[in-house]
Amino acid sequence: MPGNCVVIVAAGRGERMAGPQGPKQYRDLAGASVLARSVAAFCNHRQIDRVIVVIHPDDLALYAAAVPGHARLLPPVFGGANRQASVLCGLEALQSANPAFVPDFVLVHDAARPMVGAATISAVLDAIKPGRGAIAASPVADALKLANPDLTIAQTIPRDALHAAQTPQGFVFSEILAAHRAAAGKAVSGLSDDAAVAQAAGMAVVLVPAPSANFKITLESDLQIARQMLGSFLPDVRTGNGYDVHQLEPGDHVTLCGVKIPHNRSLKGHSDADVGLHALTDALLGTIGDGDIGSHFPPGDMQWKGVSSDRFLAHAMRLVRAKGGQVTHLDVSLVCEEPRIGPHREAMRQRIAQIAGIAVERVAVKATTNEKIGFVGRGEGIAAIATATVVILGPAK
Numbered sequence: 341m342p343g344n345c346v347v348i349v350a351a352g353r354g355e356r357m358a359g360p361q362g363p364k365q366y367r368d369l370a371g372a373s374v375l376a377r378s379v380a381a382f383c384n385h386r387q388i389d390r391v392i393v394v395i396h397p398d399d400l401a402l403y404a405a406a407v408p409g410h411a412r413l414l415p416p417v418f419g420g421a422n423r424q425a426s427v428l429c430g431l432e433a434l435q436s437a438n439p440a441f442v443p444d445f446v447l448v449h450d451a452a453r454p455m456v457g458a459a460t461i462s463a464v465l466d467a468i469k470p471g472r473g474a475i476a477a478s479p480v481a482d483a484l485k486l487a488n489p490d491l492t493i494a495q496t497i498p499r500d501a502l503h504a505a506q507t508p509q510g511f512v513f514s515e516i517l518a519a520h521r522a523a524a525g526k527a528v529s530g531l532s533d534d535a536a537v538a539q540a541a542g543m544a545v546v547l548v549p550a551p552s553a554n555f556k557i558t559l560e561s562d563l564q565i566a567r568q569m570l571g572s573f574l575p576d577v578r579t580g581n582g583y584d585v586h587q588l589e590p591g592d593h594v595t596l597c598g599v600k601i602p603h604n605r606s607l608k609g610h611s612d613a614d615v616g617l618h619a620l621t622d623a624l625l626g627t628i629g630d631g632d633i634g635s636h637f638p639p640g641d642m643q644w645k646g647v648s649s650d651r652f653l654a655h656a657m658r659l660v661r662a663k664g665g666q667v668t669h670l671d672v673s674l675v676c677e678e679p680r681i682g683p684h685r686e687a688m689r690q691r692i693a694q695i696a697g698i699a700v701e702r703v704a705v706k707a708t709t710n711e712k713i714g715f716v717g718r719g720e721g722i723a724a725i726a727t728a729t730v731v732i733l734g735p736a737k
């Protein structure tokens with residue numbers, strides 16, 4: 341069975357970021373290690389069949405703790421004295437891993453580029469041809485200066501044709517394995533990347549434009565930037581639900597979703613008994629885990645007697661916003677036999693939007709009967725269920 345495989349090089353010691361938590365590829369990056377994120381980017385890619393990680397012999401316990409298993413992930417192998425030697429260790433392991441699996445293309449990737457995107461992986465794979473490798477690269481944006489030893493500028497280098505090499509770097513598996521074996525056989529070491537190994541073997545290598553977001557984590561500040569990027573990539577979306585019911589009693593109107601509707605009964609309650617706004621208030625409080633309507637507005641508290649329920653919804657909105665929450669949707673369903681809701685639906689949406697301070701397009705009001713069964717069906721009460729959707733701004737914690 342032919343397939344595409346990946347060698348992730350993670351054997352480096354990361355001297356520029358050495359610390360008590362081990363090499364940089366084992367550092368935490370928004371809830372997962374740098375290495376685990378790199379591994380996941382390939383294991384979860386539909387065009388990838390096998391992934392192998394090359395690690396330092398000292399890091400076996402770190403690896404076991406930092407990288408969750410995956411059906412496409414092979415056991416790690418130990419690397420060599422430098423990056424070039426480590427890549428060859430990974431290629432040889434893939435070659436001998438499973439006789440039934442014939443690697444077709446291989447991508448070599450640095451563990452310290454955890455932000456690699458699926459589109460970049462696909463683009464590099466698609467650009468590989470027999471005799472021609474392909475590497476992710478980004479055009480150089482900064483002006484380049486060649487410096488004298490005293491850091492005065494000796495020369496400005498034209499940057500028009502210059503690109504910064506990234507990974508993944510992809511090749512026909514058998515070709516790059518032969519190129520690495522040839523380089524090792526000639527005792528050529530220290531080639532900076534696999535493109536250089538391929539070129540030393542006479543292969544062509546094409547550049548595939550990749551976003552600068554696929555940067556290499558080298559310094560502590562790079563880790564901070566990656567954390568911020570991941571925070572913005574993973575919006576903190578919350579949904580909360582709410583339910584309320586009030587009894588019907590003799591009267592002349594009901595207030596539902598902030599709209600007063602003439603009726604031959606009224607809803608019984610401490611406030612105006614607006615089940616729609618009460619359910620929405622609980623749904624909003626649910627998104628921030630801040631109790632419920634009863635804990636904020638105790639039924640025994642006389643100051644809430646007979647008040648309009650828009651105050652409850654507005655209060656919940658303030659609490660959500662104080663937590664950095666942005667309300668993206670409010671949805672409420674009213675369950676009653678009477679009165680008919682349809683004629684008042686748009687007025688209810690407008691009123692909820694007005695109280696909540698959001699666009700009416702972000703509010704839904706629905707209604708159903710209870711098919712004449714149960715307490716709602718017998719006309720003893722009206723019920724409401726609601727869902728609030730809130731995005732908490734800032735990085736997910």
Ligand code: MG
Pocket residue numbers: 584585586609613614615618
């Ligand atoms: Mg209530």
